[in-house]
Amino acid sequence: MRTLVPTFVRIALIACCALLFQGTGFAQSNLVINGGFETGDFAGWTTSSGCSAIVASFGEPLECFGGFINQVPPHSGTWATIFPQEAPGTISQAITTNPRASYELSFWLIAVDNGFGFSPNSFSVSWGGATLFSATNIVTSGYLEFRFVDLVPAGDNTVLSFTGSDTPAALGLDDVSVRRKRGEKSE
Numbered sequence: 001m002r003t004l005v006p007t008f009v010r011i012a013l014i015a016c017c018a019l020l021f022q023g024t025g026f027a028q029s030n031l032v033i034n035g036g037f038e039t040g041d042f043a044g045w046t047t048s049s050g051c052s053a054i055v056a057s058f059g060e061p062l063e064c065f066g067g068f069i070n071q072v073p074p075h076s077g078t079w080a081t082i083f084p085q086e087a088p089g090t091i092s093q094a095i096t097t098n099p100r101a102s103y104e105l106s107f108w109l110i111a112v113d114n115g116f117g118f119s120p121n122s123f124s125v126s127w128g129g130a131t132l133f134s135a136t137n138i139v140t141s142g143y144l145e146f147r148f149v150d151l152v153p154a155g156d157n158t159v160l161s162f163t164g165s166d167t168p169a170a171l172g173l174d175d176v177s178v179r180r181k182r183g184e185k186s187e
C-alpha cells in the first residue's frame with residue numbers, strides 16, 4: 001500500500017488541504033513527543049536497536065557506528081533518525097488516543113545512497129500493531145512526505161512504530177506527527 005505521489009500533486013494537495021484544515025479547524029497539536037528528534041536523542045521514544053537506529057546530525061561522525069560521517073540531512077531542524085545498518089532498527093512511541101476519535105499520521109522519509117547505491121533497504125510503519133506501509137529498496141531524490149488519514153486508535157494508547165534497515169547507506173526519518181481530527185464526540 002504505497003502512497004508515493006508525484007511532488008506536484010503532493011504540493012497541490014497540501015496547499016488545498018491546508019486551506020480546508022484552516023477552514024474546518026482540522027489542525028490539532030502534535031501528539032508525538034520529540035517527533036522531529038530535536039532533543040538530539042530518542043527522548044519520548046523507545047528503542048533497543050543499538051546502532052541500527054540513531055539520532056544523528058548531518059556531517060557529524062557517528063560514534064555509535066564506527067565514526068562514519070552522517071550523510072543523511074534532517075528534514076527540518078538539526079536532527080533526524082537514521083537507519084544505517086543491515087540489521088533492522090525499530091523506534092516506537094505510545095500515543096495517548098481517544099478510542100472514539102480518529103487521527104492523522106504524517107512523517108518524512110529519505111533514502112540516501114552515499115554513492116554506494118540504495119539497495120538493499122527496508123522500511124515499515126505500524127499503528128496499533130497494524131502495518132500501514134512496508135517497502136524494500138526505496139529510492140528517493142529527497143524527503144518524501146507520507147500521510148495517513150482516518151486512523152482508528154487501538155484504545156487509550158496506540159503504539160506508533162517505525163522499522164528501517166539499509167545496507168549500503170542509510171534511511172532518514174524526521175518530523176513525525178500524529179494529530180487528532182476535530183469533530184469527534186468528546187470522551
Ligand SMILES: [Ca+2]
Nearest residue numbers: 036076077079
Ligand atoms: Ca528534525
